[in-house]
Amino acid sequence: MPRTPLPGAASKAMQHSLRYRVEKAGEVIAGFGVYGVVWLDEDLKAVNRFGKLVDFVELGRPVTESLLPLIGLENEILGLKRNPSRLLELPAVAVAAANGNSKKMNFTFLWLAEEQCPVMLAYRSNSQTELEMELSKQIRARLMAEEVVTAKSKELARANADLESYAAIISHDLKEPLRHMRYIADELIAECATRGDEQFGKKLSEIQQLSRRMSHMLSELLDYASLGRKYEGLALTDTRALVESITRSIREKGFEVRIEGNWPTMATLAAPLDLILRNLIENAQKHHGGTTGSIGVSCSDEESALVISVTDDGPGIDPANHQAVFLPFRAIGSSGGTGLGLAMVKKMAESVGGSIKLCSDPAKKRGATLTLHWPKYIVT
Amino acid sequence: MTAKKVMLLGEIGVGKSSLARRLVFDKFEFDYKPTIGVDVYRYDVPDSPGRAQMSLVIWDTDGNFGDAIFRHIYMKEASAALIIGDLSRPSTLETMVKLAEGFGEAFPGRHAGFIVNKTDLVPDADAAPLPAILTRPGTSFMRTSAKTGSNVGRAFIDAADAIARRGQ
Numbered sequence: 001m002p003r004t005p006l007p008g009a010a011s012k013a014m015q016h017s018l019r020y021r022v023e024k025a026g027e028v029i030a031g032f033g034v035y036g037v038v039w040l041d042e043d044l045k046a047v048n049r050f051g052k053l054v055d056f057v058e059l060g061r062p063v064t065e066s067l068l069p070l071i072g073l074e075n076e077i078l079g080l081k082r083n084p085s086r087l088l089e090l091p092a093v094a095v096a097a098a099n100g101n102s103k104k105m106n107f108t109f110l111w112l113a114e115e116q117c118p119v120m121l122a123y124r125s126n127s128q129t130e131l132e133m134e135l136s137k138q139i140r141a142r143l144m145a146e147e148v149v150t151a152k153s154k155e156l157a158r159a160n161a162d163l164e165s166y167a168a169i170i171s172h173d174l175k176e177p178l179r180h181m182r183y184i185a186d187e188l189i190a191e192c193a194t195r196g197d198e199q200f201g202k203k204l205s206e207i208q209q210l211s212r213r214m215s216h217m218l219s220e221l222l223d224y225a226s227l228g229r230k231y232e233g234l235a236l237t238d239t240r241a242l243v244e245s246i247t248r249s250i251r252e253k254g255f256e257v258r259i260e261g262n263w264p265t266m267a268t269l270a271a272p273l274d275l276i277l278r279n280l281i282e283n284a285q286k287h288h289g290g291t292t293g294s295i296g297v298s299c300s301d302e303e304s305a306l307v308i309s310v311t312d313d314g315p316g317i318d319p320a321n322h323q324a325v326f327l328p329f330r331a332i333g334s335s336g337g338t339g340l341g342l343a344m345v346k347k348m349a350e351s352v353g354g355s356i357k358l359c360s361d362p363a364k365k366r367g368a369t370l371t372l373h374w375p376k377y378i379v380t
Numbered sequence: 381m382t383a384k385k386v387m388l389l390g391e392i393g394v395g396k397s398s399l400a401r402r403l404v405f406d407k408f409e410f411d412y413k414p415t416i417g418v419d420v421y422r423y424d425v426p427d428s429p430g431r432a433q434m435s436l437v438i439w440d441t442d443g444n445f446g447d448a449i450f451r452h453i454y455m456k457e458a459s460a461a462l463i464i465g466d467l468s469r470p471s472t473l474e475t476m477v478k479l480a481e482g483f484g485e486a487f488p489g490r491h492a493g494f495i496v497n498k499t500d501l502v503p504d505a506d507a508a509p510l511p512a513i514l515t516r517p518g519t520s521f522m523r524t525s526a527k528t529g530s531n532v533g534r535a536f537i538d539a540a541d542a543i544a545r546r547g548q
Contacts, residue, residue: 068437069420071383072457090453092417092442100405102419125417144393147469 035105038063038120039112044074047117054122063120067107069093077118080111092125171222178215182208220340221328234267234378239306242270243297246278250285250295257281260298264306269378272348276356277308279341280370284312305354305376311369316362325358345372352378381424381433384543385457386536389479390464391472392443395497398526399464400440403536408527415442418454425540434540447478450486459548460491460539467523468501470509477511491542493520495535500525 036054041047044063057066064070069090070077080086088109094102104125112119185208192201240263247257277297284295296311317325328343342356349356353375360368388396397415401407404421421438425431439458441449449455461483465473476494483492494514514521520542522535 068383068422069418069439071437072385073453076453076456088453094417094419096400096404096419096421100401100407104417144469147471151470 035122035124038122039115040077040118040120042078042117044070044077044118057120057122068095069107077109080109080118081116084111084113086111168222171218175215175218178211178218182211182215185211217340220344223340223344233269235270236265237268237270237273238265239263239268239273239299240265242274243277243281243299246274246281247295247297250281253285254292255285255288256292256294258294258296258298260296262301263299264301266376268374268376269352272352273374276345276348276372276374277310279345280310280372283341283370284310284314284368288312288314290314303376306372306374308372308374309369310372311367313367316360316366316368317358319361322358322360326356342370349374381435383422383435383437384459384540384548385437385439386539386543387449387455387458387461387483388438388440388464389449389461389483390443391466391469391475394443394464394466394469394472395526396440396443396464399462399495399497399524399532399535400438402526402529402532403438406529408529415440417442423536425537428537428541431541431544434544436536436540438536447482450482455486458487458490459543460493461487462493462495462535462539464495464497467496467498473511473514477513480513489546490548491520491539491546493522493535493539493542495522495524497524497526499523499530500527 036057038054038057039047040063046057046059046061046063046066048059057063064074073088073090076088080088090107090109092104092106094104096102105122106125108121109118110121111117185204189201189204189208192198192204240259243259243263247259251257281295281297285293294313296309298309298311300307325342326346328340346356349372355373357371357373358368359371388400390396392414397413397419398408400419400421401409404423419440421440423436423438425434425436427433439454441454445452461479463476463479463483465476467473473496480492480494483490496510496514513519520538522531522538524531524535526532
């Protein structure tokens with residue numbers, strides 16, 4: 001890198017000596033905007049030797065008065081006399097002027113044995129270019145923003161956990177009075193039977209049924225709230241055996257079930273996979289609308305996931321309801337379900353990094369296909 | 381007038397420069413400009429009956445230094461440190477504790493005051509959990525807002541008083 005000429009009219013020998021010392025300091029003086037060289041006496045007052053003083057240092061005044069950063073460093077600077085080969089560097093220092101402006105400068109002190117005085121080299125700090133400073137600014141701004149996002153995410157996770165435990169408490173505590181209502185209804189039904197009041201007994205039975213249904217919904221809500229929190233570890237699972245055991249009861253109900261594709265044996269979270277497949281297959285039968293029908297269950301063993309499809313030949317689901325079926329308590333039709341089944345399936349699948357999709361358009365074709373992407377590698 | 385060197389320490393973006401500029405120029409700049417290296421300010425502390433006239437030479441350091449600042453020439457002959465955190469960023473409050481420990485080891489007996497800045501951003505300042513060391517009796521601790529100017533002068537005057545008391 002080309003050297004900037006040293007300012008002033010120092011003798012050739014002095015110029016040479018100073019340049020040698022400066023160049024020994026490496027790149028510190030190289031290149032950009034040299035402000036000047038200041039010779040100092042042993043009281044650190046600026047003295048007139050050679051060259052031009054920088055404009056912020058006044059001849060005859062202690063350099064510490066012009067340069068606040070040097071306050072406290074006096075002994076360090078004068079100590080260079082004992083070790084003239086040493087340099088004292090004060091990098092990237094800006095002194096705020098009265099108007100708030102400042103210039104960032106590097107200061108280097110060295111002891112000039114020929115003159116028996118310290119010399120201060122002041123030059124513009126080029127440790128960072130404008131571009132680097134801008135990048136640094138952006139990186140810092142980003143770091144700060146990331147910190148805010150991390151804090152917000154933690155807050156959100158805490159709020160979700162609170163909500164889940166709230167749902168768990170609510171569903172658990174509400175079941176207790178419902179049970180009492182059923183006991184009371186039992187007693188009243190028995191009393192009605194004794195009195196021969198059949199009509200009143202029927203209405204009490206309806207209350208009992210509704211109470212059971214509500215209790216069932218609360219149990220499912222409890223399960224839904226706790227999903228993803230209590231899975232056990234990975235277990236070697238024969239997925240074909242699993243799906244066969246699930247479909248056995250469906251076959252017994254008169255439905256034809258076809259199991260197709262490649263079903264591997266692999267280490268996975270067996271319990272949630274069982275629950276999901278059970279839900280999908282039983283739903284296919286429950287919402288079929290007929291006493292017999294056909295259900296196809298196929299599996300494709302892909303690189304990172306099993307793609308499992310459950311297809312039925314039931315009435316299908318209107319595309320307008322495709323999103324709603326995955327929402328809690330949004331049962332479509334009149335199957336008598338709680339409306340939590342597919343919401344639970346979706347939550348379980350997503351809790352392990354999987355997904356579930358629905359494909360159905362009754363206007364074009366009967367039936368519905370639910371496709372589960374189940375990851376092959378699950379981090380527990 | 382005696383000049384005393386006071387270091388401003390703290391993580392990036394806690395408001396060290398904003399505090400210094402609010403103190404010296406009574407200004408607050410909304411545009412964030414990181415400090416590269418060090419910016420030096422002078423503040424003549426208002427006279428007080430119990431203290432000789434004092435000028436604080438305030439070294440506003442680059443937050444990137446972390447613990448390395450204690451081995452840097454910038455720290456030579458520091459009379460005190462003001463250790464600053466951001467009330468809206470809890471991690472910066474934890475860093476304050478580490479910086480205070482580092483300063484205590486490097487400069488035993490020197491004054492270290494704590495400043496929790498940006499109180500204007502946290503509506504209920506008392507609700508934010510602070511490291512225990514900050515609220516321990518005898519600790520010099522101040523909540524400030526460089527944006528509104530709240531307590532800024534007080535924090536530096538307290539530091540000047542502490543330096544005078546300790547004769548540093």
